[in-house]
Amino acid sequence: KQEVTQIPAALSVPEGENLVLNCSFTDSAIYNLQWFRQDPGKGLTSLLLIQSSQREQTSGRLNASLDKSSGRSTLYIAASQPGDSATYLCAVNYGQNFVFGPGTRLSVLP
Amino acid sequence: EAQVTQNPRYLITVTGKKLTVTCSQNMNHEYMSWYRQDPGLGLRQIYYSMNVEVTDKGDVPEGYKVSRKEKRNFPLILESPSPNQTSLYFCASRRHGTGAYEQYFGPGTRLTVT
Numbered sequence: 369k370q371e372v373t374q375i376p377a378a379l380s381v382p383e384g385e386n387l388v389l390n391c392s393f394t395d396s397a398i399y400n401l402q403w404f405r406q407d408p409g410k411g412l413t414s415l416l417l418i419q420s421s422q423r424e425q426t427s428g429r430l431n432a433s434l435d436k437s438s439g440r441s442t443l444y445i446a447a448s449q450p451g452d453s454a455t456y457l458c459a460v461n462y463g464q465n466f467v468f469g470p471g472t473r474l475s476v477l478p
Numbered sequence: 479e480a481q482v483t484q485n486p487r488y489l490i491t492v493t494g495k496k497l498t499v500t501c502s503q504n505m506n507h508e509y510m511s512w513y514r515q516d517p518g519l520g521l522r523q524i525y526y527s528m529n530v531e532v533t534d535k536g537d538v539p540e541g542y543k544v545s546r547k548e549k550r551n552f553p554l555i556l557e558s559p560s561p562n563q564t565s566l567y568f569c570a571s572r573r574h575g576t577g578a579y580e581q582y583f584g585p586g587t588r589l590t591v592t
Contacts, residue, residue, distance in 0.1 A: 399576050404583075411568065412583040419578050457521070459581065464528065465536060466511065466581065468521040 370395040372460050374469035381448055382477050389443040389472045391458035399461040401441050403432055406455045406471070415456075416443070448476045480505045482584035484569050490590045491559055499554045499587050501569030508574035510552035511536070511581075512544065514565040521568070527552055528574050559591045 375390045391401070400419045404412040416432040418425040418441065425432045431444040441458060455471040482503045491497055503510065511526040513536075523536030527546040541563055543555040552571075556563060567587045573579040 400578060402581060409566075409586075409588075411585045412570075414580050414582070417578055417580050459521075461581075463576070464534065465523055465526060467523075467537075468513075470518075470520040 370460070370462060370465075370467045372458060372467045372469040374456075374458060374472050376472055377470070378473040378475075380475040380477065383448060383450060385448050385476075386444070386446050387448055387474070389445070389456050389474070391441040391443070391469050393439045393441075393460045393467070395460075395462065396436050396439050397462065398436060399463050401432075401434055402459045402461065403430075403441075403443050404457045404459060406457060408455075412457065445474075448474075450476045450478045452476050480582070482569055482571055482582050484567075484584040484587050486587060487585060488588050490592065492592055493560055494558050497556050497559060497589075499556075499567060499569075499589070501552045501554065501584060502550050503552075503569075503571040503582070504550065505571060505573075505582065506549065507571035507582075508549070510546065510569065510571045512542070512552070512554045513568045513570065514538065514563075515568065515586075516565050524554070524567075559589075561591050563589065564591050565589060 371394045402417045403415040418434045429446040434441045455473045457471045458469045508529045512524040513521045515521045525544040527533045569584040572581040
């Protein structure tokens, strides 16, 4: 069964810290992996998509890495801000279907 | 503007009363999908479609139907809703294939079945 897990489930940090969110998947036969942000009660906003052939993808203060062989991806957020507070979800694309992780709820304190 | 739209955004209904949630995208995407999101369970895929007249079950298809008669539309049908289908529903679309194609999500439909 294809499963995706995310650690930690919740994280609270002071403003300015660099932080790492983790995503693990059991089936490494992925097409790509996408990181999303979700604000409470709202839809999903795409942050980064990393192809199975890529090791890294960057957008502004965000950097996503992928190690397909070990079934892991990390999302690195530099110099965190209170506006980064949200739930972060990773989604693994297996071609025909997508499997989401449960999310990491991030709070950045001013 | 490229977008995925869903209607209605909020719906309260009673057990057994058939309902349809519409989903439409204007990006000419082949792939469309429905998810439900529940506290503690995350997002789970209900049905997906890789093109017109091609649909397949996701992880939690029981109690739902879909159809894909046109490329832009992918309605979700609950023939006889039950309280355990109370949830937040998302429609999504993307280009189909192995390329770096992002999945785009609609704003969500909050359904309550009493």
